[in-house]
Amino acid sequence: QAALPNTEKGTVKTICYIEVNNENILNTGEYTMENSGKPFFDIVNVFAANIRLNEEGKPYVYCNPQVTFVLENADKLIRPLQQKGIKVHLTILGDHTPAGMRSLGDEAAKDFAKELKSYVDIYGFDGISFDDEWSNYDLVAGYPGLVTPSQEQYSRLIYECRQIMPDKQFGVYWCKQENGGASINYPLGEVEGKDVNDLLDYTVYGNYNLWDKLGHIDEGKQCPYAINLTEGGNPNSIFLNQIKDSWGYFALYNLQISKNSETIINQVGETLYGEKVNWTGQIYGRTDFTSSETTTRINYKYYLGEWKVTTGGSFSWNNVSWNQFGKVMNFIIKIEEKVENESYYIYGIQPYDQILEKYPLVMNYNKETAKISIPIPQIIHEPNEEDPLLWQMSYATLGNSNTANTWKKAETVTNINGAFYNGRLYLEVNATARMQTLIPFCSNDKGNTWLYLHTNFTDQHPKFDFTLARN
Incomplete structure (x- = not known):
């Protein structure tokens, strides 16, 4: 690829998670800064592929038909965003099986890292985002290659990915457990002398509209506050200003063409970058490769x-x-x-x-x-x-x-x-x-x-x- 445009607008990078079951990732490219013309979003996460176990009990990447559609049309969906300077990552999510980011043994983590590298190489992703939710860790016993879940094993997976993909980006989405319990779905510790803080590029706290941080990760690599665009309402201006002053990332979840998100996005842009955000008024349906002017968006x-x-x-x-x-x-x-x-x-x-x-x-x-x-x-x-x-x-x-x-x-x-x-x-x-x-x-x-x-x-x-x- 030719040299990509620089999206840097300040010290904060903005991430968007797109539910590709319903939405098109191309819609993120329709938001640009009013003065510089740079993309508003720095990273777009394709949400989500899954980690599953095959018949031999080995972990593999499962892609539903909607994720598969994105992969099969990478040149029409992923590449146009990258040509604007936007990084595109693939999110990996648990899927009600014993396989998960915390249950892979050392060899299984190495094998799964190779599996992820094949997706990165074939489809041209800029990185991988991990979301350790919905894995059934109660069932790991009896599966060769799986171990008792631990946050340290999560770090092992990140380490193995970094070993074979040193030039790619790796992020972690963490939140309270599905049962409402305290957060443990993020990596901890050192692997082969490498601290997980050095292995990661970013973390996102995913209990929307709330604030929390990780003590072992640099502030410049963290998003301690994120918003769900479907919930509406004004962003917390105090939290946004704190991110602008001290933190490295801000995340928005579930951009939808049926929702009027321009006001929220503009508030974020003005606070984080001191600049308004323009929306082109063009939309892409889930399987569209060309845009059209919206007739349903309330504007x-x-x-x-x-x-x-x-x-x-x-x-x-x-x-x-x-x-x-x-x-x-x-x-x-x-x-x-x-x-x-x-x-x-x-x-x-x-x-x-x-x-x-x-x-x-x-x-x-x-x-x-x-x-x-x-x-x-x-x-x-x-x-x-x-x-x-x-x-x-x-x-x-x-x-x-x-x-x-x-x-x-x-x-x-x-x-x-x-x-x-x-x-x-x-x-x-x-x-x-x-x-x-x-x-x-x-x-x-x-x-x-x-x-x-x-x-x-x-x-x-x-x-x-x-x-x-x-x-």
Whole structure:
């Protein structure tokens, strides 16, 4: 290979674990630093191949169909990341057999290291990451080559790997035991005069959003705090700053194309490297070799287009009183770009779709949260020569008849907020506004007096919530 680009952005290296059963490792290459253009991720771990025993009782690498797909397409999946300077490692995970990183005897460790080297050589990995979970160490008795599990034997495996792959990287992922017990799934001690600290390149503490460290490993080789991207929430800024000041690695787990991770990744980038992180907006499905622009990721572009609206109910006059629990309304609204990544125009909310066609509502987009909001009340038209009236869309509360003078204009400023549940978008208002409806008011004296025009109070008026599904 030609000389690879340098991803160094500071003293900290960033690791990403990709669940290849569901995701494509190429997605990690779509995040770059805003100023330098360097990749945000330094190391990508293919998660995960397994350690198993064959019929002769010897350990070997087992790859499920999804991991096999990555290996068989290394030139299309692994090599493009490496050409950007990103190191790609293969993670080895226990698999409910007696074989594990702590149970291999000296000869078995040597044999398994050779097995790992064949994968590194054939598929061009830059290193191996070990995750000592899910091995059934209670069953080691009776298997030749296996010994009583110990952290020292874990070190022996790392030593044998280092002996035959001196130029590769080796990492360890450790955490509490599956039963919640104290962590013992990391290597300890010396092997042939070599301390495990000298044999390893990095360790990752994998109880996400918590902090812990290993006393026998240099801080520059440790990630004492990692996050699971599927859990959402803001990273712990105190922990991130501590890593920036003293530690060598930070890890993120389970980058998914269906999740909006840009905000979290950007927070990490700004804290660790003092620089924003750009995402290209391109995604790769699990078996894709070429990217496409996402249509499902919840971002600014997601909201554009037509939506089928179902209201939470309606207000309608029944010739005697207002029915506050009227039938639901169904109509189509259209969302168009106003200012990219900042705001939209909204058309079509009934019964004022004709007015909104001329004076659309404005909806705001929050880049940090990827949520939307419609400020209410809202001026939708300032007076001009064509139309000297001032128009405002506001809330109005029910009166005791269907005439304008019994309706009350809500003066308090509130928002209709957008949130997603079960794959559908809900536009919700606060509790005090749920028994209100949108009404357009106009004024011919600069807002000193608000008038009802083009409003037929006997029409059916929408009551919130709105539920939106793709048209």
